[in-house]
Amino acid sequence: MIRAHVVHPHRKGSxxxxxxxxxxxxxxxxxxxxxxxxxxxxxxxxxxxxxGALFGEGKIAEIGARxxxxxxxxxxxxxxxxxxxxxxxxKAWNVKVLDRTGLILEIxxxxxxxxxxxxxxxxxxxxxxxxxxxxxxxxxERQRGGAGFMGGPGETQIEADRRLIExxxxxxxxxLDKVVRTRALHRKARAxxxxxxxxxxxxxxxxxxxxxxxxxTAEVLAKDMLFATLDPTMRxxxxxxxxxxxxxxxxxxxxxxxxxxxxxxxxxxxxVLAADLIVHVRDxxxxxxxxxxxxxxxxxxxLGVAQEKRDAMIEARNKIDLMPTEARAAALTEAARTPRxxxxxxxxxxxxxxxxxAVEAGLSxxxxxxxxxxxxxxxxxxxxxxxxxxxxxxxxHETGVEIDALMSERERSQFLKEFPGVELAPEAAQGDAQExxxxxxxxxxx
Numbered sequence: 001m002i003r004a005h006v007v008h009p010h011r012k013g014s015x016x017x018x019x020x021x022x023x024x025x026x027x028x029x030x031x032x033x034x035x036x037x038x039x040x041x042x043x044x045x046x047x048x049x050x051x052g053a054l055f056g057e058g059k060i061a062e063i064g065a066r067x068x069x070x071x072x073x074x075x076x077x078x079x080x081x082x083x084x085x086x087x088x089x090x091k092a093w094n095v096k097v098l099d100r101t102g103l104i105l106e107i108x109x110x111x112x113x114x115x116x117x118x119x120x121x122x123x124x125x126x127x128x129x130x131x132x133x134x135x136x137x138x139x140x141e142r143q144r145g146g147a148g149f150m151g152g153p154g155e156t157q158i159e160a161d162r163r164l165i166e167x168x169x170x171x172x173x174x175x176l177d178k179v180v181r182t183r184a185l186h187r188k189a190r191a192x193x194x195x196x197x198x199x200x201x202x203x204x205x206x207x208x209x210x211x212x213x214x215x216x217t218a219e220v221l222a223k224d225m226l227f228a229t230l231d232p233t234m235r236x237x238x239x240x241x242x243x244x245x246x247x248x249x250x251x252x253x254x255x256x257x258x259x260x261x262x263x264x265x266x267x268x269x270x271x272v273l274a275a276d277l278i279v280h281v282r283d284x285x286x287x288x289x290x291x292x293x294x295x296x297x298x299x300x301x302x303l304g305v306a307q308e309k310r311d312a313m314i315e316a317r318n319k320i321d322l323m324p325t326e327a328r329a330a331a332l333t334e335a336a337r338t339p340r341x342x343x344x345x346x347x348x349x350x351x352x353x354x355x356x357x358a359v360e361a362g363l364s365x366x367x368x369x370x371x372x373x374x375x376x377x378x379x380x381x382x383x384x385x386x387x388x389x390x391x392x393x394x395x396x397h398e399t400g401v402e403i404d405a406l407m408s409e410r411e412r413s414q415f416l417k418e419f420p421g422v423e424l425a426p427e428a429a430q431g432d433a434q435e436x437x438x439x440x441x442x443x444x445x446x
Contacts, residue, residue: 002037003038004037004072009079017291024043034106039070054085060089079099123176129165130169240360248275280296280315282315312340317331320343320344370424371424371425372403372404378400378401
């Protein structure tokens with residue numbers, strides 16, 4: 001097993017969201033997730049970040065001496081490292097250097113289980129590697145001669161490698177475009193079913209997959225490990241009321257998520273954008289649960305999730321089983337006072353029924369009253385509304401049917417697309433007759 005030393009650089013006086021020692025612990029956990037033996041870890045306090053090697057000469061020598069004693073082969077630097085800094089650090093320490101972005105990319109590379117996941121990870125890797133081919137690897141600077149189609153005279157090896165990488169990136173993007181189209185077709189097919197989509201999101205290792213397995217009685221990999229889930233999973237689930245939903249488990253977020261990964265995994269994360277309701281699963285037992293929440297909200301905003309959808313999000317405050325008795329009682333009280341928040345233990349099942357009730361309420365909240373005017377021949381449209389459980393009242397006339405419905409924007413757009421000739425009024429009038437009441441026939445013409 002490869003032995004590694006983890007360093008978290010912290011500039012003194014910098015206003016960061018995270019405590020440096022907690023950030024170091026997270027990086028150690030990320031490194032362990034890569035199945036690497038962490039021989040040493042430290043926070044490196046710096047007066048300033050140096051352009052050439054990130055650290056000053058004294059700090060480089062000090063860290064290098066420790067790594068030599070530990071006999072490590074790999075240095076993990078928990079920060080963005082430029083190609084020049086990487087080259088200089090590798091030269092000074094005589095070990096391979098991996099920055100935070102490279103570390104997360106390596107984890108994703110090992111975990112991707114589907115062809116789609118593998119394509120996304122390779123695209124992210126190549127985008128990252130392309131930036132490393134700038135003034136970093138001197139052995140690629142020699143020229144290669146020859147003429148012909150592949151590489152003109154005087155093309156350097158670095159130019160040839162960059163060209164090959166760009167060609168592969170274009171190929172991967174074409175393949176991922178097909179994935180995007182396929183996912184869009186799947187979403188279109190799901191849109192014709194009476195099932196709203198509920199997406200689980202959250203910081204990595206917050207317990208999303210454990211919650212998913214409990215609700216959906218599925219067997220998704222759920223481990224006390226960062227990035228245990230990469231490939232999205234969807235299952236049909238029935239809420240306590242009997243209403244069916246599609247539950248989606250997604251990849252976990254992390255602070256300073258590499259931009260290459262956000263871009264590469266956009267096809268997967270579009271499932272979050274298309275969801276009718278988002279459930280944010282939080283690890284309430286984590287010392288930086290508030291900071292983790294802020295990181296998740298940042299990623300959702302970067303993905304383009306609308307503010308209204310973020311405001312309507314339900315918060316599943318998980319892992320109360322890991323909290324001391326007093327803290328757990330306080331968490332339960334606080335959640336009870338907070339709209340759209342439920343304290344749960346996905347592992348033990350505590351609070352999960354209350355969470356499902358909150359999901360039911362959240363899906364209903366998004367619906368507004370609509371009056372639907374149907375001709376007697378529009379039986380299929382009436383069946384569509386009944387199948388989705390949106391009918392609040394119905395009045396049958398000789399010439400047609402009046403239906404008072406509660407519909408979300410998504411359901412309205414689906415209905416109008418399926419039945420473009422049907423008339424919709426903005427809302428049902430107050431005090432109307434209830435379902436089954438007799439009404440004078442022939443008062444309107446559909």
